[in-house]
Amino acid sequence: MAVGTLVRPSRAKSALTGIRNFSADRVTLIFIVILATIFLSAIFATWIVPGDPFKGNLRDRLKPPAWSEKGDSKFMLGTDPQGRDILSRLIMGARVSLTVGFGVVAIAGLVGTIAGLVAGFFGGRVDQVIMRILDVQFALPGMLVALTIAGVLGPNMKNLMIALSVNGWMVFARVIRGMVLSIKNRPFVEAALAVGCSRWRIVFVHIFPHTLASLSTLAVIEVARIILAEASMSFLGLGIQPPGASWGLMLGEGRMYITTAWWLVTFPGLAIAITILSLNMLALRMRSYSDPLQRRAMKF
Amino acid sequence: MHRYIIGRLLFAIVVVLAASVLVWLLTHWVGDPVKLLLPLDASRDQVEQLRSSLGLDQPLWVQFKAFAAKAVRGDFGDSLWQRRPAMTVAMERLPATIKLVGAAFLVAVILAIPLGVLASIKPGSALDRVTSILALQGVCIPDFWLGLLMMMLFSVKLGWLPTSGIGGFNYLILPALTLSLRPMGRMAQMVRSAMLDQLGEQYVTTARAKGVSELKVVLVHALKNAAISIVTIAGWELGRMLAGYTVVVEWLFTWPGIGMLVIQAIDNWDFPLLQASVILIGVTVSMVNLFVDLSYSFFDPRIRGED
Numbered sequence: 001m002a003v004g005t006l007v008r009p010s011r012a013k014s015a016l017t018g019i020r021n022f023s024a025d026r027v028t029l030i031f032i033v034i035l036a037t038i039f040l041s042a043i044f045a046t047w048i049v050p051g052d053p054f055k056g057n058l059r060d061r062l063k064p065p066a067w068s069e070k071g072d073s074k075f076m077l078g079t080d081p082q083g084r085d086i087l088s089r090l091i092m093g094a095r096v097s098l099t100v101g102f103g104v105v106a107i108a109g110l111v112g113t114i115a116g117l118v119a120g121f122f123g124g125r126v127d128q129v130i131m132r133i134l135d136v137q138f139a140l141p142g143m144l145v146a147l148t149i150a151g152v153l154g155p156n157m158k159n160l161m162i163a164l165s166v167n168g169w170m171v172f173a174r175v176i177r178g179m180v181l182s183i184k185n186r187p188f189v190e191a192a193l194a195v196g197c198s199r200w201r202i203v204f205v206h207i208f209p210h211t212l213a214s215l216s217t218l219a220v221i222e223v224a225r226i227i228l229a230e231a232s233m234s235f236l237g238l239g240i241q242p243p244g245a246s247w248g249l250m251l252g253e254g255r256m257y258i259t260t261a262w263w264l265v266t267f268p269g270l271a272i273a274i275t276i277l278s279l280n281m282l283a284l285r286m287r288s289y290s291d292p293l294q295r296r297a298m299k300f
Numbered sequence: 301m302h303r304y305i306i307g308r309l310l311f312a313i314v315v316v317l318a319a320s321v322l323v324w325l326l327t328h329w330v331g332d333p334v335k336l337l338l339p340l341d342a343s344r345d346q347v348e349q350l351r352s353s354l355g356l357d358q359p360l361w362v363q364f365k366a367f368a369a370k371a372v373r374g375d376f377g378d379s380l381w382q383r384r385p386a387m388t389v390a391m392e393r394l395p396a397t398i399k400l401v402g403a404a405f406l407v408a409v410i411l412a413i414p415l416g417v418l419a420s421i422k423p424g425s426a427l428d429r430v431t432s433i434l435a436l437q438g439v440c441i442p443d444f445w446l447g448l449l450m451m452m453l454f455s456v457k458l459g460w461l462p463t464s465g466i467g468g469f470n471y472l473i474l475p476a477l478t479l480s481l482r483p484m485g486r487m488a489q490m491v492r493s494a495m496l497d498q499l500g501e502q503y504v505t506t507a508r509a510k511g512v513s514e515l516k517v518v519l520v521h522a523l524k525n526a527a528i529s530i531v532t533i534a535g536w537e538l539g540r541m542l543a544g545y546t547v548v549v550e551w552l553f554t555w556p557g558i559g560m561l562v563i564q565a566i567d568n569w570d571f572p573l574l575q576a577s578v579i580l581i582g583v584t585v586s587m588v589n590l591f592v593d594l595s596y597s598f599f600d601p602r603i604r605g606e607d
Binding site for chain 1: 311315463
C-alpha cells in the first residue's frame with residue numbers, strides 16, 4: 001500500500017516528463033529534418049538544381065519570386081541581375097557552406113584536439129608552450145588575420161579554408177586540454193599505466209574516447225560559426241569568387257539592388273540563419289543528452 | 301598588484317609583437333612585394349636589382365629588424381594606393397571606427413544590462429524569453445544581413461534614414477544598431493547567468509533575511525558582485541567588435557573607418573597600408589584588453605591585495 005502511494009505520483013510525473021521530452025524532441029526533430037534537407041540538397045546539388053546556377057539568360061534578369069505578380073513559374077525564388085535562378089544558386093551555395101564548414105572543422109578540430117590531448121596529458125613545458133601560443137592567438141584580432149591571409153594568398157575556397165583553420169584550432173585545444181586534465185587522474189588511467197600501456201596509447205586509445213561526446217557538440221557549434229565566417233568573408237569579396245555560388249557572395253552581389261529586388265538579399269540570408277540556428281539547436285540537444293544534469297535544466 | 305599590471309602590460313606587448321610578425325610575414329614573405337612594384341614584363345635583372353635595393357636578398361631576420369625599427373616609430377612606408385605615409389592614412393580612419401564602435405557598444409550595454417538583470421529576477425517570464433530570443437538572434441543571424449534588411453525597411457521603404465556613408469547622427473543609427481545586435485544578445489545572456497549565480501549565494505539570503513529591500517539586494521548586493529563577469533564579457537565583446545565585426549558593418553554601410561580601410565588595402569594590394577591598419581587595430585584591441593584587465597582590481601579587492 002505504502003509502496004503504491006509512493007509509486008503513483010512518481011509514475012504520473014514520469015509520464016509528464018515523457019510527454020515533455022517528446023515535445024522537446026519534436027522540436028529537435030524539426031531541426032534535424034531541416035538539416036537533413038540542407039545536407040541532401042548539398043550532396044545532390046548538381047542533379048536537383050532546377051536551373052543553371054552559374055550562367056543565366058539576360059532576358060530573365062531580376063525576375064521576382066514565382067508567387068508575385070511578375071514572377072515566372074520557372075524561377076521559384078526569382079532571378080539575379082544576370083538572370084540566374086536564385087534557388088539553384090542557393091542549393092549550390094549550401095554545398096559551399098557545408099564543405100567549408102565541415103572541412104575547416106575537420107582540419108582545425110584535428111590539430112586542436114591533438115594539441116589539447118598532448119598539452120593536457122604530458123603537461124610541463126609542452127603544455128606551457130602550447131598554452132602561451134593559444135593565449136596570444138586568442139588575443140589577436142582573429143577575423144583580421146583571416147582576412148589578411150585570404151587577401152594575401154588570393155581569395156578562393158582553398159585559401160579561405162586555410163585562413164579559417166588557422167583561427168579555429170584554439171577552441172578545440174582549450175576544451176580538450178581541460179577535459180584531459182580531469183580525466184588523467186582517474187583510476188583507469190593509472191590501471192592502464194600499471195599494465196604497461198605506452199603513454200601515447202593511453203592518450204589516444206583510453207583518454208580520447210572520453211572526450212568524444214563534448215568534442216562532437218563543440219564541432220557542431222564550430223561548423224555553425226565557420227559557416228557564418230565564410231559568409232562574412234565571401235560578402236566582403238575575400239571568399240568564394242564569382243561566378244561561384246555562396247550565400248555570403250549572393251548577399252554581397254544583391255546589396256546593390258536592395259532598392260529594386262528584395263529577393264536577392266532575403267533568401268540567402270534566410271538560408272544562413274536557418275542553417276546556423278538548426279546546427280546550434282542540434283548542439284544544445286546533443287549536450288543535454290550527454291549530460292543528464294543539463295537535461296533537467298534545459299527548457300524549450 | 302604591480303606584478304599583475306606588469307604581467308598584463310607585457311602580455312599586451314607580446315600580442316602586438318605577434319600580430320606584427322604575423323602580418324609582416326604574410327605581406328612580405330608570402331605575398332612578394334617585388335611583383336607588385338614592377339610591371340609584368342620586367343626583366344630578371346630588373347627584379348634582382350629591385351630586390352637588393354629593397355633589401356629583400358637579406359636574411360629574413362635582418363629584414364624584420366629593419367621593419368620593426370621603423371614600425372615602432374609608426375613608419376610603415378608610403379601607401380601604394382594613396383601615395384602618403386601608410387600610418388597617417390590609417391590614423392585618419394580610426395576616429396570614424398571609434399565613433400561607430402563606441403555608439404554600438406553603448407547601445408548594447410544600455411539595453412543588455414537592464415534586460416539581463418530583469419530576466420534574472422524572474423526566470424521563465426516573458427522578459428526572460430525576450431532575452432533568450434535576443435541571445436539566439438545574436439548567435440544565428442548574420443549581422444550584415446540584418447543590416448541589409450533594416451536598410452531595406454528604414455532607408456528604402458520608409459525613407460527615414462540614409463542608406464550609407466558618414467555624416468550627422470542620422471548616418472550613425474543604422475550601422476551602430478547593426479553592429480550592436482550580436483554583442484547585445486550575448487551580453488544580455490551573460491548578465492542574466494552572472495546575476496542568477498549571485499542571487500543564489502548565501503549573502504543574498506542573509507541580506508534578504510536582514511530585511512534589505514529587494515531592489516537594494518538586486519542592484520547593490522548582487523549586481524556589484526556580478527560586475528566583474530559583466531565587465532569581462534563587455535570588454536571581450538568590445539574587443540571583438542573592433543577586431544572584426546566592424547569590418548563587415550563598415551563595408552556594408554560604406555562607413556569610412558579602419559575596417560573598411562583593411563578591405564580597401566587588400567583590394568588595392570597595398571601592403572604597407574594593410575600592415576599599418578592591421579597593426580593599429582591590434583594595438584587598439586590590446587589596449588582595450590589591458591584596460592579591462594586593470595579594471596578587475598577596481599571591482600575585486602582580492603586582486604589589489606595580491607603581490
